[in-house]
Amino acid sequence: MSTLSVSRRLLLQGAAAVAALSAAPRAGWAQSGKRLVVAADSEPKNLNPAIVASNGVFYVASKVIEPLADASFEGKDGLSPRLATAWEGSADGLSVTFRLREGVTWHDGKPFTAEDVAFSALNVWKPLQNLGRLVFANLQDVDTPDAHTAIFRFSKPTPFQLVRNALPAVTAVLPKHLYEGTDIATNPANTQLVGTGPFRFAEHKAGQYYRLTRNDAYWEKDAPRVDEIVYRVLPDRAAAAGALEANEIQLAAFSQVPLSDLERIAKVDGIVVYSKGYEALTYQLVVEINHRRKELADLKVRQAIAHAIDRDFVVKTIFLGYAAASTGIVPRNAPEFYTDDVPAYPFDVAKANALLDEAGYKKGANGTRFSLKLLPAPYFSETRQFGDYLRQALAAIGIDAQLVNNDSAAHQKAVYTDHAFDLAVAPPVFRGDPAISTTILVKSGTPDGVPFSNQGGYANPALDALIDKANETVDVAARTALFKQFQKLVGEDLPLINVAEWGFITVARSSVKNVSNNPRWAVSNWADTDLES
Amino acid sequence: MSVLGRLSRSPEGLFGCAILLALIAAALLAPVLFPRDPLSIAGPALLKPFTDPALPLGTDRLGRDVLAGLVHGARASLAVGLAAAFVAILFGAMLGTLAGFAGGIVDEALMRVVDAFQVVPSFLLALAFVSVAGASLPVVVVSIALGAWTAPARLARAEVLSIRERDYVAAARVIGMHPAEIAFRQILPNALPPVLALSSVIVAGAVLIEAALSFLGLGDPNIVTWGSMIAEGRNVLRSAPFLSLAPGVALVLTVLGVYLFGEGVSEALSSRRIQA
Numbered sequence: 001m002s003t004l005s006v007s008r009r010l011l012l013q014g015a016a017a018v019a020a021l022s023a024a025p026r027a028g029w030a031q032s033g034k035r036l037v038v039a040a041d042s043e044p045k046n047l048n049p050a051i052v053a054s055n056g057v058f059y060v061a062s063k064v065i066e067p068l069a070d071a072s073f074e075g076k077d078g079l080s081p082r083l084a085t086a087w088e089g090s091a092d093g094l095s096v097t098f099r100l101r102e103g104v105t106w107h108d109g110k111p112f113t114a115e116d117v118a119f120s121a122l123n124v125w126k127p128l129q130n131l132g133r134l135v136f137a138n139l140q141d142v143d144t145p146d147a148h149t150a151i152f153r154f155s156k157p158t159p160f161q162l163v164r165n166a167l168p169a170v171t172a173v174l175p176k177h178l179y180e181g182t183d184i185a186t187n188p189a190n191t192q193l194v195g196t197g198p199f200r201f202a203e204h205k206a207g208q209y210y211r212l213t214r215n216d217a218y219w220e221k222d223a224p225r226v227d228e229i230v231y232r233v234l235p236d237r238a239a240a241a242g243a244l245e246a247n248e249i250q251l252a253a254f255s256q257v258p259l260s261d262l263e264r265i266a267k268v269d270g271i272v273v274y275s276k277g278y279e280a281l282t283y284q285l286v287v288e289i290n291h292r293r294k295e296l297a298d299l300k301v302r303q304a305i306a307h308a309i310d311r312d313f314v315v316k317t318i319f320l321g322y323a324a325a326s327t328g329i330v331p332r333n334a335p336e337f338y339t340d341d342v343p344a345y346p347f348d349v350a351k352a353n354a355l356l357d358e359a360g361y362k363k364g365a366n367g368t369r370f371s372l373k374l375l376p377a378p379y380f381s382e383t384r385q386f387g388d389y390l391r392q393a394l395a396a397i398g399i400d401a402q403l404v405n406n407d408s409a410a411h412q413k414a415v416y417t418d419h420a421f422d423l424a425v426a427p428p429v430f431r432g433d434p435a436i437s438t439t440i441l442v443k444s445g446t447p448d449g450v451p452f453s454n455q456g457g458y459a460n461p462a463l464d465a466l467i468d469k470a471n472e473t474v475d476v477a478a479r480t481a482l483f484k485q486f487q488k489l490v491g492e493d494l495p496l497i498n499v500a501e502w503g504f505i506t507v508a509r510s511s512v513k514n515v516s517n518n519p520r521w522a523v524s525n526w527a528d529t530d531l532e533s
Numbered sequence: 534m535s536v537l538g539r540l541s542r543s544p545e546g547l548f549g550c551a552i553l554l555a556l557i558a559a560a561l562l563a564p565v566l567f568p569r570d571p572l573s574i575a576g577p578a579l580l581k582p583f584t585d586p587a588l589p590l591g592t593d594r595l596g597r598d599v600l601a602g603l604v605h606g607a608r609a610s611l612a613v614g615l616a617a618a619f620v621a622i623l624f625g626a627m628l629g630t631l632a633g634f635a636g637g638i639v640d641e642a643l644m645r646v647v648d649a650f651q652v653v654p655s656f657l658l659a660l661a662f663v664s665v666a667g668a669s670l671p672v673v674v675v676s677i678a679l680g681a682w683t684a685p686a687r688l689a690r691a692e693v694l695s696i697r698e699r700d701y702v703a704a705a706r707v708i709g710m711h712p713a714e715i716a717f718r719q720i721l722p723n724a725l726p727p728v729l730a731l732s733s734v735i736v737a738g739a740v741l742i743e744a745a746l747s748f749l750g751l752g753d754p755n756i757v758t759w760g761s762m763i764a765e766g767r768n769v770l771r772s773a774p775f776l777s778l779a780p781g782v783a784l785v786l787t788v789l790g791v792y793l794f795g796e797g798v799s800e801a802l803s804s805r806r807i808q809a
Binding site: 237238241258259260263264317318378385386387389391392395402403405406407443 | 667755769770
């Protein structure tokens with residue numbers, strides 16, 4: 001009976017997908033023909049990228065609402081201009097001046113001005129946005145001497161390096177005339193987006209699709225190249241590969257086609273696999289540690305766990321080679337900050353066992369030293385598989401780890417609010433600068449309930465002081481040096497254990513052109529993406 | 534002629550019995566045959582079946598022994614199936630007897646409770662219960678029993694309604710036996726056989742629900758179950774279909790075995806009745 005209900009569920013999903021296709025409006029189809037259909041695995045309700053800076057939101061919203069600048073392979077400092085054309089920080093770190101693009105209009109026809117930037121920065125990025133809260137913590141005011149200049153004034157020195165690195169992710173500009181005087185968090189424009197981007201938001205049919213249409217008044221010449229983008233909601237990962245092969249969708253990003261299927265699908269005619277285009281969105285596989293547990297508060301135990309993990313196995317078997325072993329808390333993809341001058345923890349079971357013996361946790365009669373609760377994050381099949389692997393790796397050094405599986409909401413509550421874990425597997429993202437979403441993983445003093453932050457009760461005054469100092473060091477070289485020191489200190493004290501780092505894989509039909517041509521491609525504006533018929 | 538003798542003459546009953554015995558043997562001998570944790574990594578990942586004599590059925594995506602998983606998975610499936618059926622029948626028969634014997638308002642109230650449970654599909658009930666109470670073996674057993682106790686309850690009530698009018702029950706009343714004693718010592722044992730005949734259906738359903746829960750990631754992650762093996766294999770369905778097929782076949786055989794055995798037993802029982 002129950003297998004029947006499972007297969008019925010799959011059937012219903014399939015039926016819903018078919019219905020979505022047939023229900024998708026036909027009007028635009030006849031006129032243009034250049035319709036790009038892509039797979040979406042999640043369906044965020046609040047699509048406002050200025051409030052929720054996450055990749056699931058950006059995937060759709062980045063085509064509609066633009067940041068001041070986006071990441072680029074060729075551009076100066078790895079940036080290419082969007083709504084800002086030039087930016088400059090003052091030597092004292094107390095102000096940053098943006099020159100804004102002229103002749104840009106919102107999708108509703110109103111002109112884009114510096115007022116919109118000032119409003120977004122002061123009323124949205126700083127008080128409401130998950131990442132902007134940190135980057136713009138000391139933002140005091142935004143001066144608008146003319147319609148196309150915005151001067152950010154900070155109460156304390158804020159490194160220009162940080163502001164620059166944060167531009168792609170945190171500076172989505174909202175239209176002031178739609179948000180002013182309203183409750184920003186519940187404004188209807190959060191779901192019916194209005195921006196300046198190459199595509200207008202047309203509609204969202206829950207459970208079926210999002211549809212974006214061409215913005216004919218886009219500021220960039222000859223862009224966008226396609227007339228319509230449809231995001232088909234396909235929560236079942238196995239379905240994306242089949243839909244691609246049948247040419248029902250033309251693109252699946254964020255590894256929606258499972259890694260294990262890539263070798264096979266790469267050989268299919270008319271399908272291309274791209275591993276580029278995620279360099280500025282490096283995900284890190286991390287073991288979070290609850291330092292409230294007596295055993296785990298002991299550095300020797302943490303070192304033993306680090307030695308017990310075979311990073312090579314993780315990369316080769318779990319990620320099938322589509323990842324790299326981590327050396328520390330900053331990934332190799334951030335050459336500006338990365339250093340390999342950190343303590344290394346090579347795979348060595350004998351050494352791990354010796355460290356645990358030294359720490360005073362002898363093996364009991366049944367071969368176990370102590371038991372732990374291990375909570376793998378449910379977001380990716382790789383994080384779950386790594387949980388399975390870690391349990392075995394810990395068993396080899398006499399630690400009995402009991403897996404606890406939760407859904408996303410329950411996992412976040414258990415780890416980040418209730419602290420009901422001993423070890424957890426997390427996939428935090430490195431976003432171009434350690435101060436944006438990385439130092440928060442080890443710094444003390446974050447209130448309970450903030451996801452992807454240090455909720456393991458770890459407090460190291462030396463490390464906190466180092467982070468605070470880096471946050472107000474304006475000089476680029478000095479700040480970079482501080483972050484190299486930071487990596488070393490984290491490596492020595494192991495507040496968490498970095499295992500691997502990975503970018504995602506995009507699979508597309510060969511008819512889709514200009515794929516993966518910037519380091520945040522999946523969440524960039526797709527103005528130059530083209531579709532050959 | 535004994536029930537066993539009659540069972541041995543029905544081919545399907547015999548077949549079901551053989552499958553069940555093999556499964557029980559596998560479940561009991563699992564720690565002897567595969568003393569290592571079946572979730573431990575035993576070899577290279579995605580080894581094809583029948584290539585390495587040490588790993589006859591190959592390995593899964595992490596390099597875990599598929600045969601060890603199947604054998605240990607039999608333990609989980611049978612344990613959950615039998616325990617859930619036991620709990621469901623025990624609970625159902627008791628409540629059914631109570632309702633049938635007491636009659637009146639008690640009967641009405643209990644039967645409305647049964648109705649309430651019967652209108653919710655048993656799989657959804659199990660799904661909801663496990664996601665609230667957390668995934669572990671006892672919780673899974675209770676969650677399955679929650680949806681399965683109503684059928685035995687209704688059947689027991691119907692039987693009791695007919696039995697309580699018999700002469701020997703009246704006699705028991707006359708000699709001053711306590712009503713509870715009459716219900717559970719005189720009536721229940723006689724009402725039980727048709728209820729027990731339901732057990733095979735319940736066991737088979739329980740095995741399937743357990744597999745479906747594990748498939749959806751709501752089983753106990755620290756033990757191997759066939760459902761979780763199928764779910765794991767689903768990710769590589771196109772390149773290594775064997776990983777889903779092997780536990781799937783085991784599941785089909787188990788359910789088939791239980792059904793056939795149950796069928797055989799009830800046939801043997803009914804022919805004895807006719808002869809008697």
